[in-house]
Amino acid sequence: MTLIQPSLSSYTVYRSNSRTVGRKYQSVVIMLLISLLLLGGIGSRLAYLQLVQGERNRQLAENNRIRLIPKPPIRGNIFDRKGRELASYRLSHSVFVWPMVLRQEQWPQTRKRLSQILKIPDAEIQKRLEQAGYNSP
Numbered sequence: 001m002t003l004i005q006p007s008l009s010s011y012t013v014y015r016s017n018s019r020t021v022g023r024k025y026q027s028v029v030i031m032l033l034i035s036l037l038l039l040g041g042i043g044s045r046l047a048y049l050q051l052v053q054g055e056r057n058r059q060l061a062e063n064n065r066i067r068l069i070p071k072p073p074i075r076g077n078i079f080d081r082k083g084r085e086l087a088s089y090r091l092s093h094s095v096f097v098w099p100m101v102l103r104q105e106q107w108p109q110t111r112k113r114l115s116q117i118l119k120i121p122d123a124e125i126q127k128r129l130e131q132a133g134y135n136s137p
């Protein structure tokens with residue numbers, strides 16, 4: 001029986017073909033590059049939206065947030081059991097003046113503005129102010 005010893009040259013050929021020099025981290029590098037490319041795209045879009053279109057988007061958000069829609073309350077008239085109206089719905093405005101907030105020198109200008117808005121003569125406002133006193137709460 002003869003033993004065949006493998007030659008050293010066939011071993012090295014087999015060994016040299018099986019080596020993977022540089023391929024160990026190749027998949028990691030490819031995934032890293034793809035991740036960086038995607039994150040770079042997202043980051044550039046974010047920078048564009050914030051820096052270039054930031055003021056426009058802020059205005060759109062503000063206009064979307066504040067939208068006043070007047071909606072009258074649903075109220076009806078109140079009747080007694082005989083059908084007579086006890087209370088009804090009507091729009092009313094009220095004005096409250098706090099004299100001690102302003103100095104007495106500022107009242108002529110304020111009185112003039114109030115008379116224009118309320119369509120009440122200056123003298124009537126002055127009379128009510130003197131009745132209550134300038135230091136009244």
